[in-house]
Amino acid sequence: MNGIIIGLGYMGKTHLQAYASIPKSRIVGIVDANKAQADLVAKEYGCKSSTSLDSALSTCKEEGTISFVDICLPSPFHREAAITAMDYGADVIIEKPLAVSLDDAIAIVKKAEQLGRRVMIAHVCRFMPQYDYIKNVVKSEKFGKPLFFGAWRQSEVPGWSKDNWLHDRSKSGGTIMDLMIHDIDIANWLFGSPKGFAATEVGHPNHSGCSHVVTTLKYANNAYASIEGGHLMPDGYPFLSGFRLVCEQGAIEWNTVHNKPGSIVEYSKGNAGFVSMENETPANPYLNELNHFIHALETKTPFKVDLQEALLAVETVHNLLASMS
Ligand SMILES: NC(=O)c1ccc[n+]([C@@H]2O[C@H](COP(=O)([O-])OP(=O)(O)OC[C@H]3O[C@@H](n4cnc5c(N)ncnc54)[C@H](O)[C@@H]3O)[C@@H](O)[C@H]2O)c1
Structure with a gap:
């Protein structure tokens, strides 16, 4: 199953290392705004590097279908990347939180429902x-x-x-x-x-x-x-x-x-x-999480983190914030 990771900071690198020991997954492309960093990591892992998800989705086409995009960007950028990935036809895993604003969180959920795409939030x-x-x-x-x-x-x-x-x-x-x-x-x-x-x-x-x-x-x-x-x-x-x-x-x-x-x-x-x-x-919870994500995609079984539950977590935070004001 081919995938692309976007955002190669602390979590992106953690995910990349975990996929290397999941035989059913293959990261074919990585995306980061920092080109030098993306090029360096791509060389090490034998995949293509890009500075935008759009260009990664088109340059990685020759590797076969891109089944999933793993979003490890700073939280305010989750929405745009998730919508781009779903519009392309990929399923998605997004680092927590689903999004920072309720508008962004709801937009991701609606898009997934509208296109029938699968989205898991990485509540590790x-x-x-x-x-x-x-x-x-x-x-x-x-x-x-x-x-x-x-x-x-x-x-x-x-x-x-x-x-x-x-x-x-x-x-x-x-x-x-x-x-x-x-x-x-x-x-x-x-x-x-x-x-x-x-x-x-x-x-x-x-x-x-x-x-x-x-x-x-x-x-x-x-x-x-x-x-x-x-x-x-x-x-x-x-x-x-x-x-x-x-x-x-x-x-x-x-x-x-x-x-x-x-x-x-x-x-x-x-x-x-x-x-x-x-x-x-196994002791590495990120590996457990990504193994589960790949297995659930492959077997078409439910994710352990339902998208509505991830939305509830964001709504709960907003309700707590409102209680302070
Ligand atoms: N599950 C966990 O335990 C855990 C821990 C830390 C962070 N996180 C989550 O992971 C996500 C990423 O956090 P992080 O700590 O890895 O951040 P980070 O700052 O370490 O890395 C972000 C990376 O994204 C790149 N980037 C920023 N904007 C970009 C853009 N528009 N296009 C392409 N690349 C861009 C940056 O160059 C950087 O390499 C956040 O949503 C955060 O909440 C989860």
Whole structure:
């Protein structure tokens, strides 16, 4: 299955490396506004390089049908690339978030419906065994009804994005859209569509895109989620994420720093136990995600991240932002 990747920054390179170990996929073209960078990477991976998606779609034709386009551009450019790819006739995977503005998100969804194209949003946490585990705990009611999902995700002030687009809220949507949407999507995946929204934000003095945010989401089944996220931690702070799921008869905790690698902790009936996740799936969640995307295209089976769910995540962020004003 032939594909093109557009946007060869941090995520584009991560995806490119992952496809190299997925036998059913072949990246035939890469696109980046930075020509020198695109040429260098294309040489290394034996594919064609372009500075626009239109020209990549036409120059890569000789390699055969282009089945998919993988969009790893800064978030405000997702819409234009997704529409170009779908108009050409390709299916699409887009890095999270689906889009920054609701208009862009809805336009992508409508285009996919109108043309019958398949679009998956790369909400990578769904491809990590720890999150899969709690999804099954909630679904099976292993510990009774779920009451609360708390999640947190913190990093240094981002210094890695091209021209610091992550520092500008008008481009990234801010910390809540760029970073916290990972956990917001998981909360919705566990509990459904939220009905109540509250958020408090402390901003960075110089960078509108970076803040520390605490949110509460209320769900119809009387479950609550509280998501905390921040781009304000000092230099040297290790990227940290984790969660706590509290149910009627048990609780589960996990985080990236303090737990045994690959394990979660379950507390129930007076006992605490580590549950290893190490043998669940290969350790690289991006590889799991892209393997799933290619497999679902090939077998015409549903994506684990439904496009309406990705739209719900963007709508939830906008509702939380509205609750602050
Ligand atoms: N899933 C995750 O864990 C995760 C992590 C980081 C970023 N992301 C998402 O991935 C996307 C990309 O983020 P990133 O961190 O890789 O960004 P980045 O700044 O590292 O890279 C963006 C790349 O796109 C190129 N580019 C910019 N505008 C372009 C255009 N119009 N045409 C062609 N190329 C263009 C830039 O030259 C750069 O190489 C964003 O949507 C972001 O939210 C997801």
